[in-house]
Amino acid sequence: MSPEDLSTEVxxxxxxxxxxxxxxxVAPEALMPFVGFLAHQxxxxxxxxxxAGTAGGTxxxxxxxxxxxxxxxxRVRAWMVRRGHWLLLHESDLDRILRLFARRGRWFVALGRLLPSIRSLVNIPAGxxxxPLAPFLWLTLLGTLGWNLVLTLAGYCLGAQWSLLEPYLGFYGTLVIVLLVLLAGIFTVRRLLRRSLGGR
Structure with missing residues (x-):
């Protein structure tokens, strides 16, 4: 059974x-476009x-x-010092995200939901x-709703053309995975080099 068939059955x-x-x-980019396709069908x-996707993400x-x-x-800083290296994170990363949040607080919470690289990090300085819980909740809900709507609408609009793309999805899916692995490798090597040189 393909992942699509399994998702449909679930x-x-x-x-x-x-x-x-x-x-x-699950990241919305990995699920909501396919959900939009299922809605079209x-x-x-x-x-x-x-x-439902917005409720789960929020x-x-x-x-x-x-x-x-x-x-x-x-405690968060202590965890970053002791365990952060497993995720290639440093205490200085926390300092940077806190400074950015201090300057752009509310916009950072809402718009950060649109950026896969920092979506989860938004929650750390907010906490x-x-x-306050109320503005965090509403801004998170707003940003998550907007992004899920865009992704689901993209899958829905693709609709009937989805089947036409299926022969190419394997190739391009593999290409995307290779590129992501390559970028992750570059990021990892740079962090490891900085650590070996005593940098932050």
Whole structure:
């Protein structure tokens, strides 16, 4: 069974709850366009799918926000010092993200949801400073809703053309994976070199 068939069966069996749960841990770019395609095929409703994905993504952000807020900056910094190297993160990364948040706080929370590289990091300074829960929740909801709507609409509009692209998806999917691995390798090597040279 292909991943698409498996996803379809899961959605049919458990409905929109499954989508919401998946969005706790899955990047929207990896799921919502396909969900839009399923909506075009009549297997899912468009707006229920967008709302379920948004609920799941927002819940995931709230979990990180709550954990960081309860832990406090001292514990987060201690974790970065002891365990951050496993994720190639340094205490200086935390300092940079806190400075950026201090300058662009509310915009950073909303617009950061559109940037895959910093989406999860947005929750850390919001929990540490801390940003009040109500504006964090609404801005997270707004940004997540907007991004999920764009991704789902893209898959929906692709619709009937999806099958025409299937012969090429394997090649281009492989190409994208290779490029991502290459970029990750470059990032990793640079971080390891900086560590070996005593840099931050």
């Amino acid at each position: 959605m049919r069996e458990y409905g929109y709850w499954a989508l919401g749960v998946l969005m706790l841990v 009549g297997m899912l409703g468009f707006w229920p799918s967008v709302l 819940a995931g952000s709230l979990i990180i926000y709550a954990v960081v807020r309860r832990a406090g900056e001292a 540490l400073l801390p940003m």
